[in-house]
Each structure stands twice: as structure tokens, then as C-alpha cells.
Amino acid sequence: DAGVIQSPRHEVTEMGQEVTLRCKPISGHNSLFWYRQTMMRGLELLIYFNNNVPIDDSGMPEDRFSAKMPNASFSTLKIQPSEPRDSAVYFCASRNTNIGSYEQYFGPGTRLTVT
Amino acid sequence: QQQVKQSPQSLIVQKGGISIINCAYENTAFDYFPWYQQFPGKGPALLIAIRPDVSEKKEGRFTISFNKSAKQFSLHIMDSQPGDSATYFCAASIESGAQKLVFGQGTRLTINP
Numbered sequence: 001d002a003g004v005i006q007s008p009r010h011e012v013t014e015m016g017q018e019v020t021l022r023c024k025p026i027s028g029h030n031s032l033f034w035y036r037q038t039m040m041r042g043l044e045l046l047i048y049f050n051n052n053v054p055i056d057d058s059g060m061p062e063d064r065f066s067a068k069m070p071n072a073s074f075s076t077l078k079i080q081p082s083e084p085r086d087s088a089v090y091f092c093a094s095r096n097t098n099i100g101s102y103e104q105y106f107g108p109g110t111r112l113t114v115t
Numbered sequence: 116q117q118q119v120k121q122s123p124q125s126l127i128v129q130k131g132g133i134s135i136i137n138c139a140y141e142n143t144a145f146d147y148f149p150w151y152q153q154f155p156g157k158g159p160a161l162l163i164a165i166r167p168d169v170s171e172k173k174e175g176r177f178t179i180s181f182n183k184s185a186k187q188f189s190l191h192i193m194d195s196q197p198g199d200s201a202t203y204f205c206a207a208s209i210e211s212g213a214q215k216l217v218f219g220q221g222t223r224l225t226i227n228p
Binding site: 004031033042043044045048056091093097102103104105106107108109 | 147149151156157158159160161164204208210214215216217218219220221
């Protein structure tokens with residue numbers, strides 16, 4: 001199994017630009033989570049989906065952030081316009097609740113730098 | 116009420132020693148308590164997890180101790196090895212409900228050879 005795949009691994013962009021982060025969950029997993037990790041705030045849940053439907057987006061910091069899951073094998077997190085304070089590592093994680101599993105499998109992350 | 120507080124922030128242990136990391140929570144509805152291990156440049160990976168119906172769970176050199184009345188749980192790493200050097204996160208969630216993991220702030224563990 002390839003695990004959770006995220007792209008790009010590193011992104012450097014200028015303030016005001018649109019940024020799109022991509023995630024491919026593990027095949028067969030029906031829940032997908034987007035997290036942000038910073039030194040100051042640690043690991044924060046931004047949004048999660050069950051069966052491609054957004055369940056809780058209360059962690060999304062503001063309207064500049066949006067996430068979609070058009071099908072079971074792909075999700076995007078978009079920031080428009082980006083700001084320097086959005087600089088962080090963004091993780092995608094997936095899990096299979098169909099087998100009663102609680103474990104979340106994390107991808108390698110996307111390190112975003114906004115200058 | 117959703118917070119999970121973790122301590123210490125950093126820990127240095129000699130090879131062969133016992134590493135202990137502690138977490139405390141407020142929300143009594145939490146029913147799943149995992150520990151994640153993260154190496155530099157990698158995503159967190161599940162190390163071991165416990166449900167509140169048991170007071171201890173052991174997997175190899177890793178043990179979770181759980182104190183429901185005190186609302187605390189801890190990770191013990193026996194015979195700590197340099198390869199255990201990583202950042203460790205405790206977490207908690209309400210699996211019967213929202214299923215969102217709330218993470219502690221993390222502990223950077225260094226095992227000196």
C-alpha cells in the first residue's frame with residue numbers, strides 16, 4: 001500500500017497567491033482529515049470528511065480556506081489569498097471506519113511557506 | 116474543555132533509561148486515547164492507543180498507563196533507544212461522537228547514546 005499521498009511536498013509562494021494542496025487517501029478509507037502543524041499551535045484539525053461529505057469544518061481558520069473532496073480518492077485544500085501566517089506544514093490523514101478502526105494514517109505533509 | 120495538556124515539552128533520557136510523557140484532559144466524554152510518534156520530515160504515526168475501560172496497555176517497550184479518575188494518561192518507553200528520538204503526541208477523541216482527534220502540544224524526546 002502506498003499510504004496517504006500528498007503533493008506538493010514543499011510549496012513556496014508569495015502573499016496574495018492562491019495555493020492548492022492535494023491529497024490521495026489510502027484506497028478503501030472513507031474518512032479524510034486535513035491538519036495544520038505549527039510550532040505555536042501544534043497539530044490542529046482543519047476539516048474532515050466522511051464518505052466525501054464535509055462533516056466538521058469548524059477548524060478552518062477563515063474564509064480564505066476551502067476544502068473539497070470530489071471523490072473517494074482525492075481531496076484538495078485551497079488557500080486564497082495566502083498570507084505569511086499560513087506558513088505551516090499541512091497534513092492529510094485517512095482512516096477506514098467501515099472496519100471499526102480508529103487509527104488515522106498521516107501523509108508526509110506539505111510544507112507551505114508564504115513570503 | 117476540548118484541550119489535552121501534555122508535558123514535558125522536551126525530554127532527554129540516557130540510552131536504556133525509561134522515558135515518561137504525561138497528558139491530562141478535561142472532557143470526560145473522550146473515549147479513545149492514542150499516542151503518535153513523529154520523526155523529522157514525516158507525518159505522525161500511531162504508536163499505541165488505549166480505551167478508558169482498561170488501566171494499562173503494553174506493546175513491546177511501549178506502555179500506556181491510564182487513570183480515569185484523575186483524567187490523566189501517560190506513555191512509558193522502557194529501555195529507551197536512540198532510535199526512539201522523535202516527537203511524541205498524545206491525543207483524545209470521542210469516537211462515539213464527533214471522532215475528532217484533539218492533540219497535545221507534543222514532547223521532543225532525545226535519547227542520548
